Amino acid sequence: MDKLIHAHGLIKRFxxxxxxxxxxxxxxxxxxxxxxxxxGAGKSSTMRMIGCVxxxxxxxxxxxxxxxxxxxxxxxxxxxxxxxxxxxxxxxxVRENLTTYARFFGIPRKVAxxxxxxxxxxVQLAERADSKVExxxxxxxxxxxxxxxxxxEPEMVLLDEPTTGLDPQARHLVWERLFRLKQxxxxxxxxxxxxxxxxxxxxxxxxxxxxxxxxxxxxxxxIERYSTREVVELRFAAESQEPYAEKLAGLGERLEVLPxxxxxxxxxxxxxxxxxxxxxxxxxxVLVRRSSLEDVFLxxxxxxxxx
Amino acid sequence: MVSLVLxxxxxxxxxxxxxxxxxxxxxxxxxxxxxxxxYWVVMISGFVEPVLYLFSIGIGVGALIGDLRLPDxxxxxxxxxVAPAMLASAAMTGALSETTFNFFGxxxxxxxxxxxxxxxxxxxxxALGELAWAMVRGVLYSAAFLVIMVAxxxxxxxxxxxxxxxTVLVGFAFGALGMxxxxxxxxxxxxxxxxxxxxxxxxxxxxxxxxxHYPAPVRxxxxxxxxxRSVDLTRALSLGPVGPRQLVDVLYLLxxxxxxxxxxxxxxxxxxxx
Ligand SMILES: Nc1ncnc2c1ncn2[C@@H]1O[C@H](COP(=O)(O)OP(=O)(O)O)[C@@H](O)[C@H]1O
Ligand SMILES: [Mg+2]
Numbered sequence: 001m002d003k004l005i006h007a008h009g010l011i012k013r014f015x016x017x018x019x020x021x022x023x024x025x026x027x028x029x030x031x032x033x034x035x036x037x038x039x040g041a042g043k044s045s046t047m048r049m050i051g052c053v054x055x056x057x058x059x060x061x062x063x064x065x066x067x068x069x070x071x072x073x074x075x076x077x078x079x080x081x082x083x084x085x086x087x088x089x090x091x092x093x094v095r096e097n098l099t100t101y102a103r104f105f106g107i108p109r110k111v112a113x114x115x116x117x118x119x120x121x122x123v124q125l126a127e128r129a130d131s132k133v134e135x136x137x138x139x140x141x142x143x144x145x146x147x148x149x150x151x152x153e154p155e156m157v158l159l160d161e162p163t164t165g166l167d168p169q170a171r172h173l174v175w176e177r178l179f180r181l182k183q184x185x186x187x188x189x190x191x192x193x194x195x196x197x198x199x200x201x202x203x204x205x206x207x208x209x210x211x212x213x214x215x216x217x218x219x220x221x222x223i224e225r226y227s228t229r230e231v232v233e234l235r236f237a238a239e240s241q242e243p244y245a246e247k248l249a250g251l252g253e254r255l256e257v258l259p260x261x262x263x264x265x266x267x268x269x270x271x272x273x274x275x276x277x278x279x280x281x282x283x284x285x286v287l288v289r290r291s292s293l294e295d296v297f298l299x300x301x302x303x304x305x306x307x
Numbered sequence: 308m309v310s311l312v313l314x315x316x317x318x319x320x321x322x323x324x325x326x327x328x329x330x331x332x333x334x335x336x337x338x339x340x341x342x343x344x345x346y347w348v349v350m351i352s353g354f355v356e357p358v359l360y361l362f363s364i365g366i367g368v369g370a371l372i373g374d375l376r377l378p379d380x381x382x383x384x385x386x387x388x389v390a391p392a393m394l395a396s397a398a399m400t401g402a403l404s405e406t407t408f409n410f411f412g413x414x415x416x417x418x419x420x421x422x423x424x425x426x427x428x429x430x431x432x433x434a435l436g437e438l439a440w441a442m443v444r445g446v447l448y449s450a451a452f453l454v455i456m457v458a459x460x461x462x463x464x465x466x467x468x469x470x471x472x473x474t475v476l477v478g479f480a481f482g483a484l485g486m487x488x489x490x491x492x493x494x495x496x497x498x499x500x501x502x503x504x505x506x507x508x509x510x511x512x513x514x515x516x517x518x519x520h521y522p523a524p525v526r527x528x529x530x531x532x533x534x535x536r537s538v539d540l541t542r543a544l545s546l547g548p549v550g551p552r553q554l555v556d557v558l559y560l561l562x563x564x565x566x567x568x569x570x571x572x573x574x575x576x577x578x579x580x581x
Contacts, residue, residue: 076425103337
């Protein structure tokens with residue numbers, strides 16, 4: 001039994017509104033799997049179905065080989081969940097948040113205390129063990145929520161936007177901890193709208209938009225399939241970038257016009273830059289970079305990930 | 308430093324007693340572990356209130372009223388008549404304060420139950436666990452009040468012992484009712500309505516006046532309210548005699564408990580597991 005998640009034609013509706021519109025997902029043991037998509041793509045709705053707290057409206061869903069409709073408690077006993085919004089217990093201390101949560105899984109008190117101390121060490125909150133939750137920074141709360149998700153030694157950890165709203169330093173700390181978990185063979189399933197997060201952490205991911213899956217693969221595969229090796233970003237000092245697009249025609253494989261810049265998809269950025277100059281177009285700035293998942297998303301949906 | 312997560316799997320699993328009871332108990336346990344000094348203040352105020360009523364009305368006004376004739380013809384002091392009613396309403400108040408105001412806050416604002424529901428715990432088990440907690444609180448009120456009743460010679464120690472489990476039942480029934488109500492409430496303002504309803508029950512459930520003194524339709528109305536059934540039970544246990552009526556009281560309260568709990572569990576599931 002190596003498929004921890006098996007979803008086929010999975011649907012979630014809220015009234016008339018379809019939040020998840022027939023997705024197929026398979027996650028294998030030991031993988032780090034991601035859902036990459038903008039706000040409203042249906043990522044959280046999907047995660048809540050996987051976490052067995054939201055019943056699917058249609059389709060097939062098997063978690064750890066079991067049926068969430070029948071075996072919710074049994075499945076949840078083996079999952080760790082870090083929801084999009086922290087829901088720590090504000091009436092308890094940092095350590096008590098872990099020990100109390102452990103008790104919900106039926107973990108004996110002594111074991112709970114030991115694990116709480118280990119986990120606080122792991123997420124670097126040991127010095128704050130006796131503090132209340134409220135005064136913690138956003139990053140600390142997030143780390144505590146992650147620690148809480150690990151208290152039952154889960155086979156699979158679900159992380160819904162683990163670093164949204166954190167400053168860069170706090171994000172890196174979280175990434176580093178998640179990377180450690182991954183190295184230890186824990187199956188990670190995460191959602192994000194940061195392409196760098198997806199690239200850093202995910203072995204495999206799906207690009208999600210409007211409740212559907214637009215593409216699936218490893219970050220590298222997706223970039224190879226849907227983008228070129230390099231991208232030239234040109235900013236023209238003008239109201240509209242549109243007129244320049246015409247003059248750039250034929251340059252590179254593809255071209256995207258954004259409100260504030262033009263993206264040229266090419267194999268060799270420097271060569272393309274030289275050609276731009278040859279055509280005597282005078283961009284205010286030129287940036288040559290490698291393709292990223294952001295470009296994949298733009299290509300697939302015509303929109304940027306973060307607006 | 309940490310050899311985390313997978314390697315130690317199953318180190319404790321298997322030794323764990325797993326089931327609804329265990330999971331509900333862990334919800335109760337959570338409340339016990341966040342008992343802090345401030346909370347005692349809240350708890351004491353809930354205890355003081357019925358004692359004040361007992362002294363001011365039972366004993367104070369009772370001195371003006373003198374003795375009261377029970378339906379079976381016996382004469383009892385007014386304080387003796389009022390005390391078991393104060394006991395029942397204290398059990399009601401204790402259970403309601405925990406399952407309305409506090410429960411609603413945990414559900415809506417602390418989002419506490421969302422966290423719990425990501426574990427094996429199910430909505431009905433949260434309801435059960437919270438109810439058990441409300442009972443812990445209720446039993447403390449009741450026990451303290453019973454000690455006062457015995458000390459003032461308003462009942463005997465043996466009868467007080469019989470009343471304690473009755474107050475547990477009363478608390479459970481009102482707790483379940485309060486919890487079910489909380490799941491349909493939308494805002495804090497609605498609690499004013501609950502408070503008014505609670506006060507009306509407190510005044511008119513045969514607490515201060517035997518319901519036989521009201522006109523028949525009013526009496527019938529009173530006799531189907533939960534606090535009346537509770538008072539009927541505790542008063543019979545305190546003053547005697549106990550008869551088939553008390554069986555009705557017990558069945559009524561059990562039914563209220565079952566219906567309230569089921570409703571609360573269902574509504575919580577609907578709201579939290581969308
Ligand atoms: N409980 C709900 N009731 C109604 N609509 C919802 C509910 N939860 C989510 N939605 C809607 O479903 C869509 C997808 O939401 P969500 O799964 O949270 O997306 P994401 O996590 O990708 O931002 C959004 O348009 C959101 O408004
Ligand atoms: Mg989301």
